[in-house]
Amino acid sequence: xxxxxxxxxxxxxxxxxxxxxxxxxxPIHFGHLAAAExxxxxxxxxxxxxxxxxxxxxxxxxxxxxxxxxxxxxxxxTTSNPFFEVSSIEVNREGYTYxxxxxxxxxxxxxxxxxxxxxxxxxALLEIETWYKVEELLKxxxxxxxxxxxxxxxMLEQKLLYLQSKYNSELHIIDVPGLNISSTDIRELxxxxxxxxxxxxxxxxxxxxxxxxxxx
Ligand code: NAP
Numbered sequence: 001x002x003x004x005x006x007x008x009x010x011x012x013x014x015x016x017x018x019x020x021x022x023x024x025x026x027p028i029h030f031g032h033l034a035a036a037e038x039x040x041x042x043x044x045x046x047x048x049x050x051x052x053x054x055x056x057x058x059x060x061x062x063x064x065x066x067x068x069x070x071x072x073x074x075x076x077x078t079t080s081n082p083f084f085e086v087s088s089i090e091v092n093r094e095g096y097t098y099x100x101x102x103x104x105x106x107x108x109x110x111x112x113x114x115x116x117x118x119x120x121x122x123x124a125l126l127e128i129e130t131w132y133k134v135e136e137l138l139k140x141x142x143x144x145x146x147x148x149x150x151x152x153x154x155m156l157e158q159k160l161l162y163l164q165s166k167y168n169s170e171l172h173i174i175d176v177p178g179l180n181i182s183s184t185d186i187r188e189l190x191x192x193x194x195x196x197x198x199x200x201x202x203x204x205x206x207x208x209x210x211x212x213x214x215x216x
Pocket of ligand 1: 021022023024025031032035053056097098099100119120121122123124130131132146181182183184
């Protein structure tokens, strides 16, 4: 009896769950937005924080658009969703940006009451063992790989099982029934003068043309 009373009086406070949507967002498109919203709902996240990357060590073979443009497009694209936020934590960082530093900073800022999930593309996650201090990173947050329609998941599933047993980490695969869009395709369409309507939010399309992005 006494024990039961104790059990009911000690209530474990449930952690808040915030998803971090990390990506280049050059440009952000409806595929990213649909992925973030799907993960938010399926994994019961209170919000999604979009973090456009700053100066990444792994992008040496392509010149990215200015971080200010990528950040602004992300803000414009996410304004209409009350569960979405954008952080400039990486675009403002001097030197190379590593996901580990970002997660450490966010953990410090939000404290132990918040659990962080990192969302990224399935292809990016397949390469995770090349990331900076991956073992530490996988201890600090769970990872969510989002897949596009038609994506062959067999390799990804094997990789996730391997990562789970090697690092004792929490990883998820979420299928996004959204559109089959990629930033690479959008940049290519702009270069050839083709339309990008209905691939990116209208405000993002206007911003791209106003600033003459991706023409070359
Ligand atoms: P990427 O290699 O450019 O992207 C690989 C694939 O994943 C692309 O098809 C890309 O599609 C897709 N993708 C990327 N981010 C996505 C997202 N949030 N949601 C859905 N699809 C996504 O990847 P990246 O953009 O450079 O990097 C992704 C994240 O991983 C970034 O936050 C980056 O900082 C982190 N990362 C960290 C390290 C490290 O710490 N050392 C190393 C590599 C990556 P789109 O082109 O259409 O976006």
